[in-house]
Amino acid sequence: MKSLSHSEENYLKEIFHLSGLTEKRVSTNGLAARLNTKASSITDMLQKLSEKKLVEYVKYKGCFLTEEGERIAIQIIRKHRLWETFLVNKLSFGWEEVHDVAEQLEHIDSTKLIDSLDRFLNYPKFDPHGDPIPDKDGNIVYRKSKIKLIDAAINSRVEIVRVNEDSLALLKFLERHHLTLGTEIDVLEKFPFDDSMSIRIGDQPETNLSKKVTENIGVKFISKL
Amino acid sequence: MKSLSHSEENYLKEIFHLSGLTEKRVSTNGLAARLNTKASSITDMLQKLSEKKLVEYVKYKGCFLTEEGERIAIQIIRKHRLWETFLVNKLSFGWEEVHDVAEQLEHIDSTKLIDSLDRFLNYPKFDPHGDPIPDKDGNIVYRKSKIKLIDAAINSRVEIVRVNEDSLALLKFLERHHLTLGTEIDVLEKFPFDDSMSIRIGDQPETNLSKKVTENIGVKFISKL
DNA sequence: CATTATTTTTAGACATGCCTAAAAATTTAA
DNA sequence: TTAAATTTTTAGGCATGTCTAAAAATAATG
Structure with a gap:
């Protein structure tokens, strides 16, 4: 599994977030807004991710993640949320200070690191903002009745x-x-x-x-x- | 202070290491060997770093760090060594497992993060390999009589x-x-x-x-x- | 010191990831 | 349902950081 660029990872993560909300195909402009890029850049990247079989993409019709793309997106989110938990619980960051640093840390590539961090934090279920932390197999426990x-x-x-x-x-x-x-x-x-x-x-x-x-x-x- | 690319940071770090050993100008080929690139790439980058006033560079004569370049190099080394210490002391990594991950973590850009980590680790003086950890002002205590x-x-x-x-x-x-x-x-x-x-x-x-x-x-x- | 050998630089290319401007497709609305 | 508005894609460019191949400078040697 060749590793992805930070940019590719960010695209997958945002596609995951957006399709989670809308339950349907994600639009080019929608992604452009979240990623602070222009629509043309989105098109370029979707074509690349599509070739890599990480998204299903049809011209003019938006995209959604393949199983593999979703698997990767969830692992990035796992890393993001574990790092946020680390920053707040261990390094005494305020919950409003963690996002930007976690955006960097989520791209660190080491399964051993993230699983060790998970253990060190005692397998937290939710991050400092109350979002669920996926486990190492990608399972996410959504809070029912929320x-x-x-x-x-x-x-x-x-x-x-x-x-x-x-x-x-x-x-x-x-x-x-x-x-x-x-x-x-x-x-x-x-x-x-x-x-x-x-x-x-x-x-x-x-x-x-x-x-x-x-x-x-x-x-x-x-x-x- | 605009932030540098990972590549630029790696160049500064290696120039620091090499000139520390030789106490003199660092050669293009010497850098190429350490950075696993070709000499021509080194030349390109040295010209760029020279324009940014981070290295003194004279064609065919090698380079050395400016004060600012050295300051930055030391901060990267500080990050590298603190992260290694974290991995070994808190996450139970073996000393042979930490290098590659620390090479990634050293590029995370957050002064607050690294200073918090330093405090969390109780201001360690040496990393798991016995190398001195620079303090936040860049002071390095070399072990005399080593x-x-x-x-x-x-x-x-x-x-x-x-x-x-x-x-x-x-x-x-x-x-x-x-x-x-x-x-x-x-x-x-x-x-x-x-x-x-x-x-x-x-x-x-x-x-x-x-x-x-x-x-x-x-x-x-x-x-x- | 002249001639090789080595090191370093230049020139030209390529992939990535972004951009602008213009064209094409789709959607909205009169 | 057709014209206008919006969205999306294409085409062409640009900066970064790398490469190969060839030229230039420096160093080593007889």
Whole structure:
């Protein structure tokens, strides 16, 4: 198995993320946006990955991963999430500081290294943002009964089990407002005109969260209020 | 400070190693041998590094590092050695297994990461092969009174304080013969015709070591026999 | 010191991964 | 359902880092 370039690995990872969300073919422009490149570059790379049998690609119709492509993508995600866990748990990084470094570390090529790291961290199931860490065979345990905060019912108490790690600004915002993993939130009211939501944490004063925030937080139901 | 490519970093590191040994200008062919490239590639890169003011380069006369080039080289070596220490001390790698992975990890670009790692490892002074680890300001504490085993006096007892990490085969050989850091060796006899040496470890039977071995082991004097 | 031998540089190529601009295909909407 | 808008691909370029082959400079030797 010849090893892939960092670029190729990034493409596979992003295709995996995008098709996970949409459950269908991934568009050229969609990828270009995530990878900060131009559509023409995407086309070039998809042709190359297609020749390598890592993606199924049909001109003008987008692409999806082959089994082998998905296997590789999952291993990259495994590395990314284990390194993030290492940075937070062992080196005391803040959860908003780990993403960029993990983007570099995820390309280090050594199965022994990553399996040793997994053991060293005691086989963590979730990374610092609450995302599941694939095991060495590529199995991913998704948290059942996880919904987005934006979809949580009014007058319910929920617990934060996941935050979207993509935006540094969001993570800083959440940190600042004590919206960390494990925090319990009471959903008080929703405002359809701007999709914002009023919540309360413990006995702190009520706050309003924008759609941008609530759609990027994963929660699980705890109880009715 | 724009960041350098992996390739550029490797060039700086090797120039540092080579000029450390010879104390003078580094030749194109010398670099080519260490970097597994052709001389013409070296010339190209030296011209580039020269423009970036990281090396002093004169056509046909070889090169040496500028202050800035040396500063960068030392930081790469710091990263390499800290990662090796991490792999051995925390992830239980053997000393012969760490080199290739560290060659990858040394290019990860994050000052916070490497300084955190340094703290996590408790500011180690030497890596698993006995080489000194530069501190964050680039200071390197060379072990005074360290000589090569090949130069040790007959009828003296010495302690292994350093082994050359470059050869995987050598490291495996040393491991197999219990020639690890801290081991005390009695130097019994030298054979000028092939530069081999007879030694004894504790009360084990006497062994003969080739030049290839003794010139790649660093020792310090313990006592007369 | 003149002539080989060696080292180093130049010249020209190639693969990767990206770009812009223009053409082609697809989708949207009047 | 056909014209306009959007998406995607092609064509041609560019920088990086490497190579081979040939030329030039330096070093070694009789």
